Amino acid sequence: xxxxxxxxxxxxxxxxxxxxxxxxxxxxxxxxxxxxxxxxxxxxxxxxxxxxxxxxxxxxxxxxxxxxxxxxxxxxxxxxxxxxxxxxxxxxxxxxxxxxxxxxxxxxxxxxxxxxxxxxxxxxxxxxxxxxxxxxxxxxxxxxxxxxxxxxxxxxxxxxxxxxxxxxxxxxxxxxxxxxxxxxxxxxxxxxxxxxxxxxxxxxxxxxxxxxxxxxxxxxxxxxxxxxxxxxxxxxxxxxxxxxxxxxxxxxxxxxxxxxxxxxxxxxxxxxxxxxxxxxxxxxxxxxxxxxxxxxxxxxxxxxxxxxxxxxxxxxxxxxxxxxxxxxxxxxxxxxxxxxxxxxxxxxxxxxxxxxxxxxxxxxxxxxxxxxxxxxxxxxxxxxxxxxxxxxxxxxxxxxxxxxxxxxxxxxxxxxxxxxxxxxxxxxxxxxxxxxxxxxxxxxxxxxxxxxxxxxxxxxxxxxxxxxxxxxxxxxxxxxxxxxxxxxxxxxxxxxxxxxxxxxxxxxxxxxxxxxxxxxxxxxxxxxxxxxxxxxxxxxxxxxxxxxxxxxxxxxxxxxxxxxxxxxxxxxxxxxxxxxxxxxxxxxxxxxxxxxxxxxxxxxxxxxxxxxxxxxxx
Amino acid sequence: xxxxxxxxxxxxxxxxxxxxxxxxxxxxxxxxxxxxxxxxxxxxxxxxxxxxxxxxxxxxxxxxxxxxxxxxxxxxxxxxxxxxxxxxxxxxxxxxxxxxxxxxxxxxxxxxxxxxxxxxx
Numbered sequence: 234x235x236x237x238x239x240x241x242x243x244x245x246x247x248x249x250x251x252x253x254x255x256x257x258x259x260x261x262x263x264x265x266x267x268x269x270x271x272x273x274x275x276x277x278x279x280x281x282x283x284x285x286x287x288x289x290x291x292x293x294x295x296x297x298x299x300x301x302x303x304x305x306x307x308x309x310x311x312x313x314x315x316x317x318x319x320x321x322x323x324x325x326x327x328x329x330x331x332x333x334x335x336x337x338x339x340x341x342x343x344x345x346x347x348x349x350x351x352x353x354x355x356x357x358x359x360x361x362x363x364x365x366x367x368x369x370x371x372x373x374x375x376x377x378x379x380x381x382x383x384x385x386x387x388x389x390x391x392x393x394x395x396x397x398x399x400x401x402x403x404x405x406x407x408x409x410x411x412x413x414x415x416x417x418x419x420x421x422x423x424x425x426x427x428x429x430x431x432x433x434x435x436x437x438x439x440x441x442x443x444x445x446x447x448x449x450x451x452x453x454x455x456x457x458x459x460x461x462x463x464x465x466x467x468x469x470x471x472x473x474x475x476x477x478x479x480x481x482x483x484x485x486x487x488x489x490x491x492x493x494x495x496x497x498x499x500x501x502x503x504x505x506x507x508x509x510x511x512x513x514x515x516x517x518x519x520x521x522x523x524x525x526x527x528x529x530x531x532x533x534x535x536x537x538x539x540x541x542x543x544x545x546x547x548x549x550x551x552x553x554x555x556x557x558x559x560x561x562x563x564x565x566x567x568x569x570x571x572x573x574x575x576x577x578x579x580x581x582x583x584x585x586x587x588x589x590x591x592x593x594x595x596x597x598x599x600x601x602x603x604x605x606x607x608x609x610x611x612x613x614x615x616x617x618x619x620x621x622x623x624x625x626x627x628x629x630x631x632x633x634x635x636x637x638x639x640x641x642x643x644x645x646x647x648x649x650x651x652x653x654x655x656x657x658x659x660x661x662x663x664x665x666x667x668x669x670x671x672x673x674x675x676x677x678x679x680x681x682x683x684x685x686x687x688x689x690x691x692x693x694x695x696x697x698x699x700x701x702x703x704x705x706x707x708x709x710x711x712x713x714x715x716x717x718x719x720x721x722x723x724x725x726x727x728x729x730x731x732x733x734x735x736x737x738x739x740x741x742x743x744x745x746x747x748x749x750x751x752x753x754x755x756x757x758x759x760x761x762x763x764x765x766x767x768x769x770x771x772x773x774x775x776x777x778x779x780x781x782x783x784x785x786x787x788x789x790x791x792x793x794x795x796x797x798x799x800x801x802x803x804x805x806x807x808x809x810x811x812x813x814x815x816x817x818x819x820x821x822x823x824x825x826x827x828x829x830x831x832x833x834x835x836x837x838x839x840x841x842x843x844x845x846x847x848x849x850x851x
Numbered sequence: 852x853x854x855x856x857x858x859x860x861x862x863x864x865x866x867x868x869x870x871x872x873x874x875x876x877x878x879x880x881x882x883x884x885x886x887x888x889x890x891x892x893x894x895x896x897x898x899x900x901x902x903x904x905x906x907x908x909x910x911x912x913x914x915x916x917x918x919x920x921x922x923x924x925x926x927x928x929x930x931x932x933x934x935x936x937x938x939x940x941x942x943x944x945x946x947x948x949x950x951x952x953x954x955x956x957x958x959x960x961x962x963x964x965x966x967x968x969x970x971x972x
Contacts, residue, residue, distance in 0.1 A: 299931070307908060307930030314935045315904045321942040322893050326949070440932060444922040452922035470927040472912040484909050491904070511953060514946040521939050532931040751890075834886055836953045837960055 239658035240379045247417055247662045248394055251669070254413060255398030255406040263689075263701050266403030267334040267681050269506040273408055278512075279519020281411035282503045284418065284670035286313075286494075286520070287527060288364075289371025292418055292667035297639030300535035303461075303469035305478045307532075308486045312735075314521060314528050315487070316494020319743075321517030324495060325504040327750045327833045329513035334505060335678070336498045336742060337686040343749040344757045345826050347691055352764055356741045357498045357682045360734045361675045362716070364499075368672035369720025372665060378564060378644065379661035385721045391669060392717035399673050399680075399713065400706045404506060407673045414666035419526055421663025422643075426530045429537045429650040439533035447540075457540050464543070465581035469536070481791040485799030492805050493735025496743035499674040502681070510836045538642040541649050546577045546587065557648035565590030565604045566644070567637035570611050570626050573619070579636070588629040589638035676716065680709035733775045736801025740767035744808040753830050756822050759815035767808030774800045877963050885956045892948055896941050908934040 234242075260266050273281070291313070299306030331339055336357060341350030369388050376387020398406045430442035434453060447453050457469045467476040473483070494500065503520075504513045545555045546569075554569075554577070561567050568588050569577055579587040590604045613622030629635065647657045684705040689696055696704075741764045748755045748763075777783035778797040785794025788803075795803065821827075907915060912926030920928045 304912065304927050304930055307927075307934075310931055311904050311908050311934050314938050315900065318897070318900045318904075318938050318941050322896060322945055443932075444920065444928070446922065454922055454924070454927070470924045471916060472926055472930075480910065480913075483912075484905065487905065487909055511950050514942075514949055518939070518942045518946045521942055525935050525939050528935055529932060831882075834889075835882055837957060 234654060236379075236654045236657045237381065239655040240661045243655070243658045243662040244380065244665060247413075247666065250413055251394060251398055251410045254409045255402045258402040258405040258409050260401075260403050260405050261702075262698060263334075263685070263705065265405050266702055266705050267505075267677070267685060268502070269403075269405040269408045271506060271508060273506045273508075275507055275512040275515035276519045277412050278408070278503060278507050278516040280415040280523050281408045281506075281670075282500065282516065282520035283523035283527075284411040284415040284666070285503060285674035286500055286524060286671070287418065287667055288671035289368055289375070289664060289668035291527065291531075292422065293371065293375075293640050293643050293664050296531040296535040296538070297642035299532050300539045300642045301636070301639055303467065303477070304472045305483055306535065308478075308483055308490065310528055310532060312487045312490025313494055314524060315491040317517060317521040317524070319491060319495035320500065320504075321514065321521070323747050323750070324501065325513045325517045326510045326836075328501060328746070329504050329507060330510050330836065331829075331833050332505070334502070334685050335681045336501050336746070337682060338690070339749065340742075340745055340760075341686070341690065342829065343822075343826060344745075344760050345823060346757045346761065349745075349757060349761050349764075350686060350690065352761060352768075353742070353745075354682045354686045356737065356764070356768060357678055357686075360497065360738050361499060361678045361682075362719070364734050365672050365675040365679070365712075365716040366719030368668045368675070369716050371668040372672070373720055375661055375664040375668065379658070379664075388717055388720045391665070391672070392713050392720075395669055395673050395676065396710060396713045399676050399709050403705065403709075404502075404677055407677055408506060410673065411670045414670040415523060417659075417666040418663040418670075419523070421659045421666075422527050422534075423530060424656055425647040425650055425652060425660065426534045426537070428652050428656075429541065429646055430533060432650050433537055433541065439530050439537070443533040443536055453536060453540060457536060460540070460543055464579065469539070478796070479791070479793045482793055482796050482799055485795055485802045487799075489736050489739050489799050489801030489805070492739035492743045493737075493801055496738035496741070496746070497735070498682075498738075498742070499671075499678045501742075501746075502678060503674070534646060535642060538646050538649060542637070542642075542645075543579060545649070546579055549577050550575050555649075557645050560648060561641055561645050565638075566641045568604070568608065570608070570629065571615060572626070573615050581635075583630070585630070585635050586626065587636055588626070588634045589636065589641075590634065672716065676709055676712050679712040680705050683708045683712075733779075733797065733801075736771050736775065736798065736804060737768060739801035740771040740804025740808055744805055744812065748809075748812060750830065750833060753827050754821050755812060755816050756819045758819045759812045762815055763808040763810075763812030766811040767804040770807050771801055771804035774804075875963070875967060877967075878960060881956065881959050881963065885952065888952055889949065892945070892952075896945055900938065900941055903929065903937045904934045 260270070262270075264270050295309055298309060328339060331342075333339065333342070337350050337353035340353040341347060369391060370384075372391030373384040373386075373388035376382050376390065377384040380387070398410050402409075426439045427437055430436055430439040433447060434442035434445045435448055436442035436445050443453065445453060447456060454470050458471070461467065461469050467474055471477075473480050478486075504516060507513050507516050546558065549555075558567065558569075562569075566589055568590055570586055570588060572578070572584065572586060577586055578584055590607070607625050610622045611625040614624050615622075644660065647660055684701065684707075688704050689701050693700075744767065745760050745764050748760065774786070775797045778785060785796060787794050822830075907926070907929040909930070912930055915926035915929060916924040918925040920933075923932070
């Protein structure tokens with residue numbers, strides 16, 4: 234059977250499994266719909282959190298990013314795992330003790346204000362929608378690359394699947410499908426990593442292989458540094474050298490990703506679903522444990538694939554090129570434009586011959602050019618002895634398309650390791666599992682923000698349980714469709730904005746929740762002002778930098794300007810500072826709110842909790 | 852619920868536990884002890900988190916790169932392996948310690964309740 238057949242088999246089987254689980258976990262009340270009835274065991278919630286958390290970007294793109302960034306790629310590894318320490322120590326147990334359904338619930342009750350609630354709802358919707366559009370696009374991309382169907386058809390099929398299991402089972406259905414999706418995606422990620430590790434270093438553990446010696450002798454990382462130096466790339470393992478991110482940027486981006494991770498609503502709500510405060514702590518441990526299985530392996534895959542890619546291409550003639558190159562050349566993720574000597578040369582300089590084809594990005598003479606036209610015209614240039622046609626290398630370089638597409642690192646690893654067809658197909662199922670699990674978690678946040686925080690708490694507090702459940706299902710249905718439309722007609726900025734969702738979460742939610750738990754003095758006005766200041770500053774900086782052409786600010790302190798990905802850390806500091814400055818000027822919270830804080834801090838329930846639970850009628 | 856007028860301003864301003872009148876002083880003291888132990892442990896673990904993640908992994912990465920851990924330059928190892936391992940361990944230690952502290956606190960409160968009940972008799 235071919236890779237295509239196997240892919241249909243795996244994708245079909247996993248989708249059937251997700252739908253079966255959804256049927257088993259249908260729900261009839263809002264408690265089941267929003268927090269899975271609070272009956273999820275800690276380890277299962279850990280797996281669900283891990284799948285929820287690891288998106289198409291983590292699965293497909295992260296190893297590629299590390300592969301091309303070397304040391305500085307560690308910002309994603311440290312940022313996206315370090316955030317769980319903040320989550321486990323500062324937020325998860327307390328929010329579980331608080332109960333309720335959503336993040337705006339906590340902000341609204343703690344700051345006793347519907348304005349605070351609405352600010353939180355808007356922030357949650359903004360963060361979740363940008364993020365989910367990227368996931369839907371990811372589903373479409375996996376479909377088109379592995380199943381040879383149109384990107385948009387893929388997006389629609391993915392939407393249909395999520396629609397069924399999210400509306401039917403709500404959080405309960407989503408949780409148990411995410412557990413299944415975790416196993417699909419981790420298996421799909423680990424098998425190729427282990428295989429390529431054995432092939433290059435003889436170690437079955439990729440983490441040992443990364444620090445180990447190549448079968449041909451010499452440490453892998455030393456060899457990689459050597460190759461990078463020879464080809465003119467920045468060193469793979471060295472930090473803060475010229476051509477790389479400097480120290481302040483690595484610091485701020487790491488910090489922004491950490492605090493953003495702890496502030497993302499779709500991750501936080503997962504801790505509402507477990508039985509107790511104790512289970513919430515265990516659940517945070519299991520979540521990071523399961524995430525670490527992938528995050529400790531990704532840097533190994535990155536280095537192996539980087540080494541193997543260069544080693545199997547450099548100096549090869551057309552006949553010697555490996556099969557994986559021939560397969561992926563068709564997708565435009567990697568292509569070779571020779572200078573006429575008949576040998577591949579991959580380098581950081583002007584003599585580089587390896588590129589990727591970014592659809593619609595290659596613009597010559599005012600119009601976008603198709604991939605076959607480029608290769609044909611370039612071939613003409615070579616065969617005519619540079620008389621006719623055009624040397625496309627300069628055009629590609631000017632378009633920023635030097636080197637292969639980063640995604641190829643994960644997508645082509647199974648073929649680089651010469652694994653059989655069914656494992657290649659498994660990677661497709663893994664990529665889909667990663668994208669679908671994250672999308673469904675985000676859709677639930679969108680649904681709960683509108684149906685619970687807006688409808689049930691603000692617009693119609695007198696609504697019945699059945700009405701609320703119906704509204705919840707309707708909103709999730711609408712959200713799936715809206716997200717799908719975003720995925721089919723991406724508003725251009727989607728892929729960039731996903732990375733910025735972290736900055737916005739760091740600058741808005743994280744300080745407000747932490748201060749809400751650890752201070753009894755911070756009142757409504759300072760907290761809302763802090764959230765708005767952090768959000769506005771971060772949004773302004775990102776928009777002005779990415780779309781307004783503003784140069785990154787140096788703040789008079791740093792040699793390089795601060796990358797918009799890292800500005801969330803500064804927005805967070807601003808949020809804390811504004812709140813701290815205003816707090817002495819405004820009255821402290823009411824006695825009811827102070828009792829609420831006491832009850833959140835205390836695991837026993839000895840301090841009488843304010844009777845808010847009955848008001849919502851669970 | 853006691854009325855706010857019965858409390859002094861100092862109690863409002865402080866961030867520690869108030870001693871609401873519906874709690875006996877012994878129970879309130881137990882709650883305060885619990886919260887202080889929790890905050891201390893948390894601060895220590897967060898210091899470790901910052902030292903390993905932001906310290907070894909970022910701020911001192913280039914200096915640490917002069918040393919090696921097997922085939923890894925040390926700064927690179929912290930950034931791409933070590934910090935993640937330490938993060939998992941930090942959460943494990945916190946979960947174990949806090950769940951134990953919860954149990955101890957629970958027993959303390961139960962003992963206090965029993966003795967209060969005996970006093971009443």
